[in-house]
Amino acid sequence: MLTPPETEPLTPEDRTLMGPGPSEVHPRVLRVMSAPLVGHLDDSFIEIMNEVQDLLRYVFQTENQWAIPVSGTGSAAMEAAFANVVEPGDTVLVPTNGYFGGRMASMAERAGGEVAYVDAPWGEPLKPAVVEDAFHQHDPDIFGFVHAETSTGALQPNVPELTDIAHEHGAYVIADSVTSLGGVEFRVDEWDIDVAYSGAQKCLSCPPGASPLTLNDRTMEKVLNRDTEVRSWYLDLSLLEGYWGDDRSYHHTAPITNIYALREALQLVAEEGLEARWERHEAMATQLKQGLEALGLELNPEDEYWLPSLNAVRIPDGIDESALLSDMQADHNLEVASGLGDLEGEIIRIGCMGYSARTSNIELVLYALEDALRNQGYEP
Amino acid sequence: MLTPPETEPLTPEDRTLMGPGPSEVHPRVLRVMSAPLVGHLDDSFIEIMNEVQDLLRYVFQTENQWAIPVSGTGSAAMEAAFANVVEPGDTVLVPTNGYFGGRMASMAERAGGEVAYVDAPWGEPLKPAVVEDAFHQHDPDIFGFVHAETSTGALQPNVPELTDIAHEHGAYVIADSVTSLGGVEFRVDEWDIDVAYSGAQKCLSCPPGASPLTLNDRTMEKVLNRDTEVRSWYLDLSLLEGYWGDDRSYHHTAPITNIYALREALQLVAEEGLEARWERHEAMATQLKQGLEALGLELNPEDEYWLPSLNAVRIPDGIDESALLSDMQADHNLEVASGLGDLEGEIIRIGCMGYSARTSNIELVLYALEDALRNQGYEP
Structure with a gap:
């Protein structure tokens, strides 16, 4: 008989999920x-x-x-x-x-x-x-x-x-x-x-x-x-x-x-109502967008095709994207994601979805992102 | 806007699962x-x-x-x-x-x-x-x-x-x-x-x-x-x-x-050990098999290809299979299943799997099955 591997009880990390999904579950x-x-x-x-x-x-x-x-x-x-x-x-x-x-x-x-x-x-x-x-x-x-x-x-x-x-x-x-x-x-x-x-x-x-x-x-x-x-x-x-x-x-x-x-x-x-939910997503993403702009950052899409549930943020010149993401995870237990395909290395992606689309999560993202940017000498 | 349907809180039935799957979850x-x-x-x-x-x-x-x-x-x-x-x-x-x-x-x-x-x-x-x-x-x-x-x-x-x-x-x-x-x-x-x-x-x-x-x-x-x-x-x-x-x-x-x-x-x-688990399934299914035989019932497969995890039991002559299953569900909150394909109407299928393969579940199946058979005038 092959013997079983040793495993410990399951204790998943307690991440704040603000990437492109999964979002936090209610x-x-x-x-x-x-x-x-x-x-x-x-x-x-x-x-x-x-x-x-x-x-x-x-x-x-x-x-x-x-x-x-x-x-x-x-x-x-x-x-x-x-x-x-x-x-x-x-x-x-x-x-x-x-x-x-x-x-x-x-x-x-x-x-x-x-x-x-x-x-x-x-x-x-x-x-x-x-x-x-x-x-x-x-x-x-x-x-x-x-x-x-x-x-x-x-x-x-x-x-x-x-x-x-x-x-x-x-x-x-x-x-x-x-x-x-x-x-x-x-x-x-x-x-x-x-x-x-x-x-x-x-x-x-x-x-x-x-x-x-x-x-x-x-x-x-x-x-x-x-x-x-x-x-x-x-x-x-x-x-x-x-x-x-x-x-x-x-x-x-x-x-x-x-x-x-x-x-x-x-x-x-x-229970929330679909229209109210659309409005909440837009309101929370607006708070995020304003906070990002206050940090001197800008979104990749124009306003007319901005997607509130997934915010693609342009990385400032000279900033190392992967260090940014790993600092936010290591120091703040926060998940946001890198770009894909043609936009790899140019953007980071911040979700604002469902139960994750709430003020405390937005505030944590802004705090952690500023902190991680400052680690690389960026001054807002 | 289309309006949402009215739904109540989720309260699944509390079934004892002894059919062909799902078995009960630990x-x-x-x-x-x-x-x-x-x-x-x-x-x-x-x-x-x-x-x-x-x-x-x-x-x-x-x-x-x-x-x-x-x-x-x-x-x-x-x-x-x-x-x-x-x-x-x-x-x-x-x-x-x-x-x-x-x-x-x-x-x-x-x-x-x-x-x-x-x-x-x-x-x-x-x-x-x-x-x-x-x-x-x-x-x-x-x-x-x-x-x-x-x-x-x-x-x-x-x-x-x-x-x-x-x-x-x-x-x-x-x-x-x-x-x-x-x-x-x-x-x-x-x-x-x-x-x-x-x-x-x-x-x-x-x-x-x-x-x-x-x-x-x-x-x-x-x-x-x-x-x-x-x-x-x-x-x-x-x-x-x-x-x-x-x-x-x-x-x-x-x-x-x-x-x-x-x-x-x-x-x-x-943790249980694979061989111990195989033995438990066989022991529990043996208890089931002996109980079924005591009721005068027999399994469809020969002993040499009997599958302990899924017991196909021949329905006695004159017994209405669907009434048997629905009585067991209605009176005992118990799930077992009917036959499929060529064996439809000839067998019922009783699972003995994983966490469901335990004495209390086997005893409930035997009790409920006898009760449902007696509802149709069957005497063991």
């Missing part, structure tokens, strides 16, 4: 994580499933029948969207303005799609005229865009203009709302979005593991009438229809505890 | 589920990842470098195995003796494989001579088998004979250990298994959401030298290598809390 959500399990086919769990679906419709602002938690973290919901909607031979238009457009491309290709690109620099949103041109050039069947780019802190404004362009060309629209859902205005029905997905661990402040996805009937009709099977059994919505649809029959075991947690996190959104 | 595991989160790239989380990997090696009884929790429930680990190992054009041999062989076939096909079958009746194990014949007939590249069939309660004996046959024919072996890992003797290295996967919510008694997977170097070499990309981005082990390998660089957000829970559940296995 105590009420942590509490339901320790509730005993019921079976994934138990009548009482089916009632919880119904409630989660109703709450998801509310936070997505949709009357779609299809609103479910995918059994994995945000990228699983993202892949469920692309793997089901994209059929071999479909052309999929994706953006080049951040990390997650690249991930869309990879998922679309693996689903058998042809990828075309609509360009914008990293850190800037797509311009409707450029999207229109890309539609004329590529005639895509599916258009994916990122509403809130976690890698750059850029918000995509003008969403209804983009969806209008796509629908005039007969395409389906898939929106990434990973860093906006429950924190920044996002409206599936009013903005005419066909498919949207998100993660639990950002503005919903829930542990990752069950991830929101919604599709309208028009798109589900495409999914249910595919010529070829979806390339993932686990994420095949035509099979998941048996579990999350009327039958409630077995497909795979749902992540029961994560569903409990998501229900509680969504209920907290409902 | 109080220590429930407790760590409510620990605050750290980031999925935090140094302290990377240490937890290392510990989970060491503990997984122990429960799998392997020295494989590759032992990871897949970010989803058991079927995600299963699909990770097939989606990565099967390349388009590979022939995949799967069994017909239970529900999960069929799922293997579907996953293999979606990965681009050609499926061939090795036959045994539902509820019986594969015979080595029949496997040998199937190898001669189909010359498969990959052979999948189910070590512990949750749908039928049948254990696959003679595993080293099966892996020998496969390796003599140059094939890779994928073993489903969903209902055996941590509860029934299972040895990856000694039995020369190339790939094995499992779930968390069976004999490990952990909430589902992060699922054990291991591959040996020979198989990882095949995966890392594929001609075509894996058809799932989320489950692509060549990308996950960046996160779970030496780099610890970002791929997707891990289900942090589920990893905490899995660590604690695996640590409980290590």
Whole structure:
């Protein structure tokens, strides 16, 4: 017999989480994580499933029948969207303005799609005229865009203009709302979005593991009438229809505890009110932004596409970014994150999401950041 | 604005879980589920990842470098195995003796494989001579088998004979250990298994959401030298290598809390000792079996392939199975399950897994089952 390793009791570090996610989890959500399990086919769990679906419709602002938690973290919901909607031979238009457009491309290709690109620099949103041109050039069947780019802190404004362009060309629209859902205005029905997905661990402040996805009937009709099977059994919505649809029959075991947690996190959104929550995120991020400006720092995005839930802060000349981050962690037990891709080394990313979007956390970030900057001789 | 639904505080039913999973979660595991989160790239989380990997090696009884929790429930680990190992054009041999062989076939096909079958009746194990014949007939590249069939309660004996046959024919072996890992003797290295996967919510008694997977170097070499990309981005082990390998660089957000829970559940296995745990499962299931026999009932499998963790009990003539199950739930708050597939209506399935494998639960099952049988006029 191979012998077991020696391990100590689990004592995770007590970090203040102000990075790009996970955000801090609300105590009420942590509490339901320790509730005993019921079976994934138990009548009482089916009632919880119904409630989660109703709450998801509310936070997505949709009357779609299809609103479910995918059994994995945000990228699983993202892949469920692309793997089901994209059929071999479909052309999929994706953006080049951040990390997650690249991930869309990879998922679309693996689903058998042809990828075309609509360009914008990293850190800037797509311009409707450029999207229109890309539609004329590529005639895509599916258009994916990122509403809130976690890698750059850029918000995509003008969403209804983009969806209008796509629908005039007969395409389906898939929106990434990973860093906006429950924190920044996002409206599936009013903005005419066909498919949207998100993660639990950002503005919903829930542990990752069950991830929101919604599709309208028009798109589900495409999914249910595919010529070829979806390339993932686990994420095949035509099979998941048996579990999350009327039958409630077995497909795979749902992540029961994560569903409990998501229900509680969504209920907290409902209790606060979605509009009030959007306002709180903006107010807290404004406090952060003003504090950053008082330190002589500036955000990377212009005001018109500033993303309150994820603040990309330009690093002043001569400052070593990785020392900045490690000092904030070592001296203040605080997590913020570095830049990615084209913006690596140029920005740090400060989240302002869900339960983490509160005054005491903002004040700690400002204090710790000033302290870490001064360690490198920076004077505000 | 669409308005939120009315929901009450979460109060899951207090069920005794003696079905095919989830089993009851140990109080220590429930407790760590409510620990605050750290980031999925935090140094302290990377240490937890290392510990989970060491503990997984122990429960799998392997020295494989590759032992990871897949970010989803058991079927995600299963699909990770097939989606990565099967390349388009590979022939995949799967069994017909239970529900999960069929799922293997579907996953293999979606990965681009050609499926061939090795036959045994539902509820019986594969015979080595029949496997040998199937190898001669189909010359498969990959052979999948189910070590512990949750749908039928049948254990696959003679595993080293099966892996020998496969390796003599140059094939890779994928073993489903969903209902055996941590509860029934299972040895990856000694039995020369190339790939094995499992779930968390069976004999490990952990909430589902992060699922054990291991591959040996020979198989990882095949995966890392594929001609075509894996058809799932989320489950692509060549990308996950960046996160779970030496780099610890970002791929997707891990289900942090589920990893905490899995660590604690695996640590409980290590503290009890794997062999002692196998013995406990067998002793508890023996107590159950004797009690069932005293009620005049019999198990569906022969003794030589009886699966202690999942007991398939034949329903006596004239007994209405669904009334039996609903009476046990209504009168005793107890979950056991019906049969599936070819054995639907013929058996009920009683789990004896992990923390649920204890005397008080066995006694409740026997008491409740007798009571429910008497409701239908059955006299032991």
